[in-house]
Amino acid sequence: MIPARVMIVEDEVITAMATGAMLKRLGHVVAASVTSGEAALEAFRRQHPDLVLMDIRLDGELDGIETARAIRSQSQVPVVFVSAYVDDQTRSRAAETGPFAFMPKPLDEYELHALLAKVLGVRPS
Template sequence: MNGKIKILIVEDEMIIGANLSLQLSELGYEVTGIVPRGEQALQHIATNPPDILLLDINLKGSLDGIETAEKMQQTQNIPIIYLTANTDDAHFNRAKKTHPHGFISKPYKKLDLQRTIELTLTQIALKNEEDDVLQNVESLILSDSIFVRHNNSMVKVDINDILYIEAERNYCRIYSKNKEYLLVTTLKDMDEKLPRKHFLRVHRSYIVSISKISELANGHIVVGKKAIPISKSLKDELLNRLQTI
């Protein structure tokens, strides 16, 4: 985040809202507004989204604070800190579903406000670091699954669903039961990372799931109705592996 951290206060008790604004300004934050209703908060967020939403749970009007958060999260992902004088289980369980970064109980202390915001900013920074790392990762290979990049997110693919993997120059295409995934990595790299008990490289352009082989011929195998060539140098290893499954 560049510059001052922007915080929107959504509070229908204007004396509390004004006091919050003063204290946040003293702590070095920029208050983008003080609004008393959830509907107004949503309008404000649409045109001037803050970095943090300081949101009273018990708002008057057609939307309470939790409903306001739910509507906001349909289009944006702004960290929420709830203000509340009511900490009963029903409110807490509703609020928890919106994954807030914190709760501040009224009457609040300035130190509570300061620490909750600092913890929220730490969580945001850690998440941003994780996102930056994942942006540079095309696949994460675990013992029972692979996380592959698909449409700007990491998608889990179960090992048991993978049929075969085909090389396309410096790319690999994973063929599973239901989908295909294109990865920016070489087949050699995939071969080194995949669990050996499940997969075998049978050709310079193919890795197959051994348990998914349905036919074995002189020069090829069949996996998921796909005829895949076998290199002569790898045929004996394939036969040995088939005898052990």
């Protein structure tokens, strides 16, 4: 499997570090790890990741849904929402951005591996 360049958008630093460690164990690269929507948009433009793992609640003015909407308006890079608690209204709002998937927190390494295999299978070479 070709290593994916993954951007982590997560306001909990320990969670972001754990996700990064999982990605590295699975043979992938953390292209960027940021805590706010604004930083995510800047890092996305600079790093050109293959996949974005996006928390819904973030530091800053933009939440993960607004950030995903902005990313999807300029790119077809898959965005996966990762969240511990998602009510129906938030899930419906997030679904409007066309996410690749929703994953519950805490992330499971086996499920993350399966997700990456799916993403790499549909991503242009």
